[in-house]
Amino acid sequence: xxxxxxxxxxxxxxxxVSGAQNQPSSQPTPGMDMSGHDMSKMSAPSSGMKDxxxxxxxxxxxxxxxxxxxxxxxxxxMKMTALREPKPGDEQxxxxxxxxxxxxxxxxxxxxxxxxxxxxxFLPNVPxxxxxxxxxxxxxxxxxxxxxxxxxxxLYEKHGDDYKLVGVMYTAPKRYHESDLDQRIPLSIAQWHExxxxxxxxxxxxxxxxxxxxxxHGSIATKEECDAxxxxxxxxxxKWMVHLYPLEKSEAEIWDVNRGHDHAD
Numbered sequence: 709x710x711x712x713x714x715x716x717x718x719x720x721x722x723x724x725v726s727g728a729q730n731q732p733s734s735q736p737t738p739g740m741d742m743s744g745h746d747m748s749k750m751s752a753p754s755s756g757m758k759d760x761x762x763x764x765x766x767x768x769x770x771x772x773x774x775x776x777x778x779x780x781x782x783x784x785x786m787k788m789t790a791l792r793e794p795k796p797g798d799e800q801x802x803x804x805x806x807x808x809x810x811x812x813x814x815x816x817x818x819x820x821x822x823x824x825x826x827x828x829x830f831l832p833n834v835p836x837x838x839x840x841x842x843x844x845x846x847x848x849x850x851x852x853x854x855x856x857x858x859x860x861x862x863l864y865e866k867h868g869d870d871y872k873l874v875g876v877m878y879t880a881p882k883r884y885h886e887s888d889l890d891q892r893i894p895l896s897i898a899q900w901h902e903x904x905x906x907x908x909x910x911x912x913x914x915x916x917x918x919x920x921x922x923x924x925h926g927s928i929a930t931k932e933e934c935d936a937x938x939x940x941x942x943x944x945x946x947k948w949m950v951h952l953y954p955l956e957k958s959e960a961e962i963w964d965v966n967r968g969h970d971h972a973d
Contacts, residue, residue, distance in 0.1 A: 783929075784904070784905050784929035785903060785904060785905055785906065785924045785925075785926075785929065786901060786902075786903060786904070786924075787901065787902050787903075787904050788899050788900070788901045788965070789886055789889060789895050789898075789899050789900045789901070790895070790899075791895065791896060791899060792890070792894075792895045792896045793896060794894075794896040794897075795894070795896065798894035798896045798897060799894075799897070801893070801894055802893060802894050802897040802898065802963075804856065805856045805893055805952070806952070806954050806962055808856035808857045809856060809859065809876050809952050809954035810954040810955065811857065812856075812857055812859060812862075812876060812954075813862075813873055813875075813876065813954050813955050816841075816862055816873055817873050819841065819862075819864060819870075819871040819873070822841050822862055822873075823841075825843070826843050826844075826845060827841040827842060827843045827861075827862055828841065828842055828843070828844070829841055830842055830861075836866070837865060837866075838863055838864070838865060838874075839863070839864045839865075839866060839871065840861040840862075840863065840877065841861060841862040841863075841864060841871075842860060842861045843858070843859075843860065843861070846858040846859065846860050847860045847879060850878065850879045850880060850881075851881050851947075854878070854880070854891075854892040856878075859876035859877060859878055859952075860877055860878060860879040860949075861876065861877040861879075862875075862876055862877075863875040863876060863877060863951065873955075874953060874955070875951055875952055875953040875954070875955075876951070876952050876954065877949055877950070877951050877952075878892070878893070878949070878950050878952065879946075879947055879948060879949050879950075880892060880900065880947060880948040880949075880950075881947055881948070882902065882944055882946075882947040882948065884947075884948055889948060893950060897959075897963055898950050898952070898963055899950070899963075899965050900948045900949065900950045901948070901949055901950070901965075902944060902945075902946060902947065902948050902949065903924060903944075903945040903946055904943060904944055904945070905929040905930070905941075905942075905943060906923070906924055906941070906942040906943075906945050907921070907922050907923075907926060907928040907929070907933070907934035907937070907939040907940070907941050907942075908922060908923070908939055908940045908942065909921075909922040909923075909937075909938075909939055909940075910938050910939065910940075921937060921939075922937075922939055924945075931943070951965075
């Protein structure tokens with residue numbers, strides 16, 4: 709399942725960056741750092757692909773499927789926090805986050821409740837194994853403070869016409885240092901991640917964003933090499949993110965960053 713979430717993250721990256729290259733957009737994507745935006749002037753995100761700048765099914769669907777089966781540790785394109793030595797109180801602090809996330813998950817098992825409470829399905833018309841239902845009010849809130857009862861995104865699997873909730877996603881500003889992240893969720897328990905060193909192809913070669921040179925699966929990981937190949941370099945795509953599976957039973961399963969890597973979904 710972790711590989712499915714990473715596939716979704718890749719697609720979100722392609723949407724965000726390709727949109728920025730083509731035109732300004734007032735519609736944020738899950739994980740986008742909105743701390744510098746005035747939310748009162750920000751329009752609600754559309755539930756349709758047609759309103760996502762630079763996004764189309766021809767590009768987005770292959771992006772998701774091409775990244776399935778890849779580990780979260782993507783070398784130069786993925787930055788993850790290292791697990792620290794436990795400190796007194798870490799386990800208790802982390803457990804409070806899990807308990808809050810578990811209450812949220814119980815509340816939103818019925819995805820209709822999530823929609824009614826302001827969560828929006830990101831790219832609902834693009835086939836995915838993991839869908840982000842994002843609350844942009846909470847995403848903005850997370851840029852300044854941490855409220856475990858307000859996850860930025862709810863993570864669902866789709867089964868026919870129904871959605872099954874499997875996890876939540878929290879975000880933190882890209883300006884944060886690891887010490888700041890540790891204040892939100894102890895780094896002896898959770899590993900936060902961010903997508904980095906992305907080289908996108910020129911607009912007339914956007915399909916090359918799936919590799920082998922460009923994109924989060926591409927070999928290019930420096931600005932110099934990206935410039936030499938006519939690409940557009942982005943040292944950081946999104947802000948910090950962490951996934952949590954509060955309905956699982958063991959701590960290892962709740963915080964497992966490798967979930968789904970060794971077996972089929």
